[in-house]
Amino acid sequence: MSDDSHARFSRFQTPDPSIPPREQSPMLPQELAWARERAFMHRFSWFVVLLPPLSMGLVLPGLAYLTILGLTQKLFAPELDVDRIVGDSLGWLALVTVLFVAGWALSNYLRDSRDPTKRYWQSLPDQGLVELERHTLVSGISLWANDFDPDCNSLTLWKNDKLVSVQSSGVSQWILAMTAAGHWLVLKDEFPGDFCYGREGRMPEKGKQLQPRQHLAIAFAPGTQLMLGQRFEGAPVPLVETPYWMSADEIKRLTEAAHHWIFFPPDRYAVVNTEDARWVQRLVDRAQASVGPQHE
Template identity: 70%
Template structure:
């Protein structure tokens, strides 16, 4: 992971003053579980603190000392007796090595105990609060993708009152919804199961699909754009089902436009920016064309029972 990606990842999970005020509400059990799961990535870890100085500390001062002697011999004193100098300096080298290791350990402890991201996540779950961002969904269209990653082949899903790791099928349901504010809002639902390397995957059973209601509140970790859950309410949103499977290029572009991960204000979670809205509309047109002509009044309405969603 490059420094830029790591810094972006860290900023995304740290409270940002550029995010405007939101409504605060008590966490639901599922949101609390997700908050605690996210917090595990930022806990103070003695392994991280001690392993680098204890593994590299004993050899780095000696290497630097030896390289310095070799440079001195080559540049200023070709006939100097390095063995004699090393033998006479051994005690000082041991002391310098111990001081170097101790200073490295103290620095790591000081850095991690004062890290703003770690301090935030150490206390945030116990505060039991989330921030809600509300959207009214007018209508939407359902698309599909199959993007199995063999290096990251598990999902975390809410099941039986806890967050569990399950096998990732690679299949995702994408819902592009129009909001009352006139924006495109992108929702994504991933599914467990057997994976396939093909562009077209196996659609899940209808009772497992995300069925959005018209009133959506996205629950965020306070001060961040990191979602901890979705709260739906009201009538089912009119939704057009399509058999449209995204190409690799379309998936990459939609993933970037959706702002689901590692983005900064003024971008908003799930909300497509104006510069990407025309491309999303063309994608919707292609998906609608894959369905064919629809009877009047049936093109957008699908009546299903609401199924709970872990994310």
């Protein structure tokens, strides 16, 4: 697999035939809004098609021509009159430049208009279907993180039946839930607000915290592992609420184990692999130890 980040991103956004078929369901309004958001990100853009050839293509043929003439004069023919040759070739050079730019633009157009990822996301909102992966949660423990990214300091939240962008506080709640199948399942909820520069941020009010329920259906864009929504049903899951704030290393390790973004089969969204389960259990033990007598 390529290490190129763009290639990994494109692969993650494209349906993967190695993902087995899942239960299909009509999109809920929030899932449809996220599908449209993704479709907008993958829309066909004439700006993207024309920007490279118009910004660079106008100078590349002339630059290449002058470079070849200069090397020829220096290495093989010192008597070569470069100025005269360039003057006599302006008409041909202009024609070559136009053809070069047109060819480059056409190549970009064909690439983007036929791109399977773009075509997939453009058609997804009209299809109106998601695939569900169901989990039964048995118990859980709540941990906290304060991790602010200055390059990504906003959140997109579902409010008043629409997606809105708000400032991120950097504070996130992590639920480590045990499933009936015996797997650790990692859920994350981020909160808006002002950022606190200390390692420990401010917990949101109890009513705003994530309260998972027994039955969880994760909604995916069909054929992908890109999550569009989470559907909770049933009774509340028994939850150990801790004041444990994870360190930067713990946040990084848990983020990798959680498989929330850019991962590939056989890894599954939010499901911790066997090789990471022992580390997650040690993290759970540390978090439970932090509860202390004051919470008894």
